[in-house]
Amino acid sequence: MAAGKLFLVSTPIGNLQDVTLRALRVLKEVDLIACEDTRHTARLLAHYGITTPRQSYHEHNEAARTAQLVELLRQGKNVALVADAGTPLISDPGRTLVSACRREGIEVVPIPGASAAIAALAASGLPTDAFFFAGFLPPRSSARKHALEKLSGIKASLVFYEAPHRLLSALEDMVSILGPRKACLARELTKVHEEWLSGTLPEILQELKGRPRILGEITLVIEGNMYVPAVADHPESLQEHLEEEMRSTGASRMEALKAVARQRGISRRTAYQLLVTSKKQTG
Numbered sequence: 001m002a003a004g005k006l007f008l009v010s011t012p013i014g015n016l017q018d019v020t021l022r023a024l025r026v027l028k029e030v031d032l033i034a035c036e037d038t039r040h041t042a043r044l045l046a047h048y049g050i051t052t053p054r055q056s057y058h059e060h061n062e063a064a065r066t067a068q069l070v071e072l073l074r075q076g077k078n079v080a081l082v083a084d085a086g087t088p089l090i091s092d093p094g095r096t097l098v099s100a101c102r103r104e105g106i107e108v109v110p111i112p113g114a115s116a117a118i119a120a121l122a123a124s125g126l127p128t129d130a131f132f133f134a135g136f137l138p139p140r141s142s143a144r145k146h147a148l149e150k151l152s153g154i155k156a157s158l159v160f161y162e163a164p165h166r167l168l169s170a171l172e173d174m175v176s177i178l179g180p181r182k183a184c185l186a187r188e189l190t191k192v193h194e195e196w197l198s199g200t201l202p203e204i205l206q207e208l209k210g211r212p213r214i215l216g217e218i219t220l221v222i223e224g225n226m227y228v229p230a231v232a233d234h235p236e237s238l239q240e241h242l243e244e245e246m247r248s249t250g251a252s253r254m255e256a257l258k259a260v261a262r263q264r265g266i267s268r269r270t271a272y273q274l275l276v277t278s279k280k281q282t283g
Helices: 021-029 038-047 062-074 095-104 116-123 141-151 164-178 201-209 238-249 253-264 268-282
Strands: 005-009 032-035 054-056 079-082 107-111 131-136 157-162 182-187 195-200 218-222
Touching (some): 005 021, 005 062, 005 095, 021 107, 032 038, 062 095, 095 107, 131 141, 141 164, 141 268, 164 201, 164 218, 182 201
Parallel strands (some): 032 054
């Protein structure tokens, strides 16, 4: 018996009309739809009169469900995997299942469609020739800052998802690590209350701080590290550059290190590690 196929079906991120004809056909024809939330997917299926059986597939049951779905596929059944919104596996569960199918030689068929990251990037007004999708940042500030420092040297536009209840604290950390970069925030994409905010990170943060509450799905696009170092701009030695920055600006060592890192197009953590390594070598 020939194995079935796993279809990765992209669904709307808000507006129910943002679904392809191919996606609707596949959802009607498969034997089972694996859903991140069966109740959420039920609304889309009911809207289009689709009665295909559904089964939950989310981060808490991914391991157990993967084995069951792979067995169904082995038996020749076709399965569609959908997320609550957008393209499956993009900041959503499913990699375990896809990896298992690849190992088993089971065909995996992507059905392209909506993606909040691509929609926000395209309409942001920021460079689109290269971008880095970072998904959700860690919820704790210390881990989030560490992640942002590792991303700070990337030249490409940065694309993030963020939860509304963490948005202000995340923006504060972004301002601290990335500085006053240009950014564009998209809220509730394709929905009734769709909103766009453009400006620098501090400007967007200030605007949102004045609101009583923030609701909805958030996608944030931030310009990459646009600094292009010039040979004569600063001393070759990082230590000398740091000392010069402290003398000329009166900044503390920590603030001067942040400034030097930005000028050199590297993260503060990288600059610190280079200083420590240099001291060990000279000591």
